[in-house]
Amino acid sequence: xxxxxxxxxxxxxxxxxxxxxxxxxxxxxxxxxxxxxxxxxxxxxxxxxxxxxxxxxxxxxxxxxxxxxxxxxxxxxxxxxxxxxxxxxxxxxxxxxxxxxxxxxxxxxxxxxxxxxxxxxxxxxxxxxxxxxxxxxxxxxxxxxxxxxxxxxxxxxxxxxxxxxxxxxxxxxxxxxxxxxxxxxxxxxxxxxxxxxxxxxxxxxxxxxxxxxxxxxxxxxxxxxxxxxxxxxxxxxxxxxxxxxxxxxxxxxxxxxxxxxxxxxxxxxxxxxxxxxxxxxxxxxxxxxxxxxxxxxxxxxx
Amino acid sequence: xxxxxxxxxxxxxxxxxxxxxxxxxxxxxxxxxxxxxxxxxxxxxxxxxxxxxxxxxxxxxxxxxxxxxxxxxxxxxxxxxxxxxxxxxxxxxxxxxxxxxxxxxxxxxxxxxxxxxxxxxxxxxxxxxxxxxxxxxxxxxxxxxxxxxxxxxxxxxxxxxxxxxxxxxxxxxxxxxxxxxxxxxxxxxxxxxxxxxxxxxxxxxxxxxxxxxxxxxxxxxxxxxxxxxxxxxxxxxxxxxxxxxxxxxxxxxxxxxxxxxxxxxxxxxxxxxxxxxxxxxxxxxxxxxxxxxxxx
Numbered sequence: 108x109x110x111x112x113x114x115x116x117x118x119x120x121x122x123x124x125x126x127x128x129x130x131x132x133x134x135x136x137x138x139x140x141x142x143x144x145x146x147x148x149x150x151x152x153x154x155x156x157x158x159x160x161x162x163x164x165x166x167x168x169x170x171x172x173x174x175x176x177x178x179x180x181x182x183x184x185x186x187x188x189x190x191x192x193x194x195x196x197x198x199x200x201x202x203x204x205x206x207x208x209x210x211x212x213x214x215x216x217x218x219x220x221x222x223x224x225x226x227x228x229x230x231x232x233x234x235x236x237x238x239x240x241x242x243x244x245x246x247x248x249x250x251x252x253x254x255x256x257x258x259x260x261x262x263x264x265x266x267x268x269x270x271x272x273x274x275x276x277x278x279x280x281x282x283x284x285x286x287x288x289x290x291x292x293x294x295x296x297x298x299x300x301x302x303x304x305x306x307x308x309x310x311x312x313x314x315x316x317x318x319x320x321x322x323x324x325x326x327x328x329x330x331x332x333x334x335x336x337x338x339x340x341x342x343x344x345x346x347x348x349x350x351x352x353x354x355x356x357x358x359x360x361x362x363x364x365x366x367x368x369x370x371x372x373x374x375x376x377x378x379x380x381x382x383x384x385x386x387x388x389x390x391x392x393x394x395x396x397x398x399x400x401x402x403x404x405x406x407x408x409x
Numbered sequence: 410x411x412x413x414x415x416x417x418x419x420x421x422x423x424x425x426x427x428x429x430x431x432x433x434x435x436x437x438x439x440x441x442x443x444x445x446x447x448x449x450x451x452x453x454x455x456x457x458x459x460x461x462x463x464x465x466x467x468x469x470x471x472x473x474x475x476x477x478x479x480x481x482x483x484x485x486x487x488x489x490x491x492x493x494x495x496x497x498x499x500x501x502x503x504x505x506x507x508x509x510x511x512x513x514x515x516x517x518x519x520x521x522x523x524x525x526x527x528x529x530x531x532x533x534x535x536x537x538x539x540x541x542x543x544x545x546x547x548x549x550x551x552x553x554x555x556x557x558x559x560x561x562x563x564x565x566x567x568x569x570x571x572x573x574x575x576x577x578x579x580x581x582x583x584x585x586x587x588x589x590x591x592x593x594x595x596x597x598x599x600x601x602x603x604x605x606x607x608x609x610x611x612x613x614x615x616x617x618x619x620x621x622x623x624x625x626x627x628x629x630x631x632x633x634x635x636x637x638x639x640x641x642x643x644x645x646x647x648x649x650x651x652x653x654x655x656x657x658x659x660x661x662x663x664x665x666x667x668x669x670x671x672x673x674x675x676x677x678x679x680x681x682x683x684x685x686x687x688x689x690x691x692x693x694x695x696x697x698x699x700x701x702x703x704x705x
Contacts, residue, residue: 146559216445346640350659
């Protein structure tokens, strides 16, 4: 307590230094408290109240939790989100790894930077624009994809409008959007590996594939794990792509958790229910992040 | 060293071999290059497809043996129509304004906080820093309902301050600036202090000039992020005149009938500034991505 008092009434040079440091971080601290911490607490509190039309809130205890967590629609959206995640994350990470390894190995490839930029470009495009471009490619009648299929004699598919194909179709958009991000991280990590490691491997008579397996991949392990977790978080929060294209349809087949949260809060104004979903999302991602920390403690040292 | 001499063209295959073996090796040497380039073209194709479609007239894109290239290059009718149908110029301006303010504000407050965390010792410093980093674990969607209610109470729905409210400082910015300022030698700061410079003077005249690359990185990346944002604007904006470009894009779609010649033109308009910024500043963006990746 006394050290805080001395910050307010500094007596020594060191006190003034401490106060200066605190003043530098103060605006950011206040801002983040206002924009994240206080609303988070309010979300938790809000999940115990039912808003009656007319603006009066009524304390209902855990009733909204039991309501939301026993709702089939909610679990369907969780299932959809997890399905999307399982389709998108491994594909993104593997393709990005392949692209980065290729780009890195082909150091003398002509126009290498231009090829690399092509992989990175989608990363700068908004998710809305990405989704709309792909919706056009997926168009059942005039879309490019069905045109390609017709060339090899496959009948046109409905893609985003089909109950079974909508999730894989959105997963492709996710992969397209995120590929560049992951490739950048892998490429940077590859360039940071000292050449001596490969020289040593070469002297020991390792073939290129052995060097990849025993030198490159183990050294890349932290980045691979980290990218997996980042993708997990990104894909769990998927909203823009779905909102811009299917709005959760057809018949809820692409309804994701955040999409449902948005509809519940801002279409039906059931703010209490939405708060329960918000807490669910928060706790889920918190668990993912904590798992990540456990993982990292074990794997970063090599 | 074997890696530097990677046989892109198979020239490293020095052992005398039969003609067929050598051809095979040449092919194998080329294969990765072909795959990498082919993959790049596949990844690039959707952007190309957007661009060419935006130049085609409506009947042109519905032609049945599909035609890849437009009849008339530099056909800007679709672009003209985009501006006639919707106040798209206003959307672009709104986005530019919001993204610039959010980037500049993040720059100032992140740099101040980064300096405080990097170069000062004060009680609670580490706790505060980890609390801020911890915010990365809070998905924005978890706090959106209370934020919306606040903005409603403050009468900030459908206003620039309302759109900007959650975007004025970035956690990533604080982290990036702390990392950048930590490597500034403290000797310079101490020397300025001995010369009698004020703390803010030291920040402005000594620290800021030395971390310009990091500041540029943050500026560009934060601008891109805010420009591309959808969720919060969707919640807070009602009137057409306050729409940002992502919302403007969505207003060209309709569940039952989509005019792709207009959608793609609008998409090009929304993407082009960011794409150009990205290409010019690729070095910084990559840096930011790698940093944001490392932060986990």
